[in-house]
Amino acid sequence: MGTVKRSIKRPEARVLIIGVGGLGSPLALVLAHAGVRTLGLADDDLIERTNLHRQILFDDADVGLRKTDVARRKLEPLGVHVEVHQSRLLPHNALDLVSRYDLVVEGSDNYPTKFLAADACRLAEVPVVHGAAVRWVGTALAVGPSGGPCYRCLFEDLPEGGGPNCATAGVVGPVVGIVAAVQADLALALLDGQPVEGTLVTFDGKTDSLRRRSIAPRASCPLCGLERTLRSIERSRYVPADPCLP
Numbered sequence: 127m128g129t130v131k132r133s134i135k136r137p138e139a140r141v142l143i144i145g146v147g148g149l150g151s152p153l154a155l156v157l158a159h160a161g162v163r164t165l166g167l168a169d170d171d172l173i174e175r176t177n178l179h180r181q182i183l184f185d186d187a188d189v190g191l192r193k194t195d196v197a198r199r200k201l202e203p204l205g206v207h208v209e210v211h212q213s214r215l216l217p218h219n220a221l222d223l224v225s226r227y228d229l230v231v232e233g234s235d236n237y238p239t240k241f242l243a244a245d246a247c248r249l250a251e252v253p254v255v256h257g258a259a260v261r262w263v264g265t266a267l268a269v270g271p272s273g274g275p276c277y278r279c280l281f282e283d284l285p286e287g288g289g290p291n292c293a294t295a296g297v298v299g300p301v302v303g304i305v306a307a308v309q310a311d312l313a314l315a316l317l318d319g320q321p322v323e324g325t326l327v328t329f330d331g332k333t334d335s336l337r338r339r340s341i342a343p344r345a346s347c348p349l350c351g352l353e354r355t356l357r358s359i360e361r362s363r364y365v366p367a368d369p370c371l372p
Contacts, residue, residue, distance in 0.1 A: 135318045142166035142227040144215050144243055146193040148180035148302035149233030149257045149309065154197060155183065156310035157231075158204040165201065166227055167194045168211040180299040215239050217361040220246035230254040231313050233306070237284050238364040244269070244277035246359060248349050253316045253323075257309040259297050262331035264305035267341075268312040270323030274343035274350035280326070282347075284364070301331045308336075 141162050143150045146169040154165060173181070173188045173196060181193075188196045198208040211223060215234070224230050224246045232243040232254055240256060247254040251271045258265050269276050308327045315322045327338045348356040 136228075137161045137163045139229060139317050140164045140166065140227045141313065141317075142168060142224060142230045143233065144168050144230060144239065145233040145235065146181075146183070146197050147171070147177065147233065147235065148259065148297065148299070149306045150231075151181045151183040151197070152303050152306040153231055153233060153257075153310055153313075154201055156307065157313065158201050158206045160310070160314055163205065164207045164209065166209040166211060166223075167197055168213060168215055168223065169193045170213050180297070180302045182303070215242055215246070217242065217359050217364055220359055221250055224252050224254075225250045227252060229313055229317055231257070231309055233257045233309070237281075240277065241281075241284055242359070242364050245349060245356060245363075247271075248273035248276060249357070249359065255309045255312045255316065257305050259302045259305050262298055262301060264301045264329045264331070266305055266308040266312060266327045268316060268322045268325045270316070272323075272350070274347065275324045275341045276343075276347065276350045278349040278356075279344040279347045280341065298331050301329065304329050304331075304336075 139162060141157060143153055143165060146167050157165060171193050173184045173191055173193055175189045178184055183197050183200055194210040194212055198210055201208050213219060215223065220242050230243060230247050230252055232240060234240055243254060253271045254269050256267045256277055267277065312322055312325060324340050325338065326341050329336050343350060345351050348354055
């Protein structure tokens with residue numbers, strides 16, 4: 127039986143990947159093979175041996191090196207121009223960074239960064255595909271440049287105490303690979319102008335079930351609602367849930 131390959135119709139499109147970990151590693155490979163010719167990579171972490179089972183861009187010889195540097199070395203032979211941003215997405219750089227790209231794919235492992243990416247992309251009118259995976263469950267959400275329905279339509283605001291993440295709750299390796307594949311598919315669809323805004327895909331690794339549905343915008347959403355109030359990036363919105371955020 128033949129396979130269907132989705133390839134990009136806009137090879138000139140510039141795509142920023144936030145986080146080059148379990149989601150960002152396979153994402154970068156899929157987008158490169160699909161024909162994306164410019165990838166931005168934003169991450170400040172080093173490669174750890176315990177993460178190699180899901181960060182498939184890296185191997186044993188890369189342990190201790192910068193993720194972004196190794197990723198660039200491995201992606202450039204595929205014909206990709208890689209722009210390295212050796213930093214997390216932060217309140218002081220978020221708007222400038224996302225504004226340089228036609229699409230953002232967010233694969234961070236903490237809520238402050240996810241909400242910051244959502245807010246910055248809405249303010250800069252850049253489409254974004256969010257992704258997350260904890261334990262056996264993963265999600266992917268496509269958001270258009272107009273912002274609605276958006277990440278805040280679903281989750282409203284940062285959870286008390288920062289919420290669970292893969293570092294504290296763990297994650298099953300294959301789950302992030304599936305979520306990354308879905309994110310890549312949604313990203314390519316957005317770049318091709320397909321109406322996937324508001325598409326939410328969830329995967330349950332225990333039952334091997336994949337569910338795709340469209341969510342509705344929330345009228346009272348401060349980011350994309352009728353009377354939106356969130357119109358700037360303010361550090362205090364993101365720092366309380368992550369005291370280490372500069």
